[in-house]
Amino acid sequence: MKKREWEKEKKKAEFRYDPAREKWVIISSARRGRPKITQEDMRICPFCPGNESEIPEPVLIEGDIRVIPNRFPALVNVKIKKNVRKKHFTEFTAPGYHEVVIETLRHDIKPHEIEEEHLSRVIKVYMERYKSISRDRRIKYVIIFKNYGKEAGASISHPHSQIIALPFIPPQIQKEVRNAKKLGCLTCISMRKSKSERRLVFEDEKFAVFCPPVPAFPFETWIVPKEHSGDFLSISASPQKIHSFSSAMIKTFKAMHRYFGDIHFNFMIMSFPAEEKFHWRAEIIPRKNHAIAGFEIATGIMINPFFPDETASEIRRRLR
Ligand SMILES: [Zn+2]
Ligand SMILES: [Zn+2]
Helix, strand or coil, X not given: CCCCHHHCCCCCEEEEEECCCCEEEEXXXXXXXXXXXXXXXXXXXXXXXXXXXXXXXXXXXXXXXXXXXXXXXXXXXXXXXXXXXXXXXXXXXXXXXEEEEECCCCCCXXXXXXXXXXXXXXXXXXXXXXXXXXXXXXXXXXXXXXXXXXXXXXXXXXXXXXXXXXXXXXXXXXXHHHHHHHHCCHHHHHHXXXXXXXXXXXXXXXXXXXXXXXXXXCCCEEEEECCCCCXXXXXXXXXXXXXXXXXXXXXXXXXXXXXXXXXXXXXXXXXXXXXXXXXXXXXXXXXXXXXXXXXXXXXXXXXXXXXXXXHHHHHHHCCC
């Protein structure tokens, strides 16, 4: 097949690791060409039906949900550079996946307006891709996330989410597992205590929605399965659990919409199937007037003006 103009662009990407700070950085020249949300977006939206020539061939089509490789991938067959002692860098090439889940054909639908049944289907698509990408043995960690709105980093307003697969385990996740081995599962504990500490937003038989005791961001809210498991796919065989998860998402989106209006947010599914000490969860982080500024960059310490019991009560009051 003839390559389209944008497919010929040269792309270069590297992982760089700084062992002193246990930090990974992805440097990806492909990201420079990303679109910006503009007035024109409606007309030229690459995710709208009819504009298929603007996007790569789907890797999965499930009714009106499509999964495509990201046209501006943060990583695909990237080089890894590790800053090690003496030798400044070691270098090796690693695989990566960066996919986009186009959640619907409808350009204008907002997260809180999506029907529960449709969201359940989106979640099943996440699971299918998660399972399939995880089969690649070179992949060590898969993250599913949604950036809704400009404040949250979205560059296209058409409803979509993303899947990124990494050839290593992010240090933040490693740290969490290491500490769970020493301290026990703090997610289980903070879920159990969410009621008495007034951080619980709501719960059903399968999931609890609560504000974590140490929220890095204002209104940070977690959706957590009651059954301890590191694996997001652990709910895949149970329609009841999938329903419970998707309705927890929609209820929370709706309540936040009643509080903030059209709030931009990040939604992440944090899962680590290989590690039984990990407890998978989804996090919702509204993004409003929250700058990561000098102090936060210098120290890694976030300043949050809201206590989690206050935010839980605000969200709780707006549930229907
Ligand atoms: Zn669109
Ligand atoms: Zn747990």
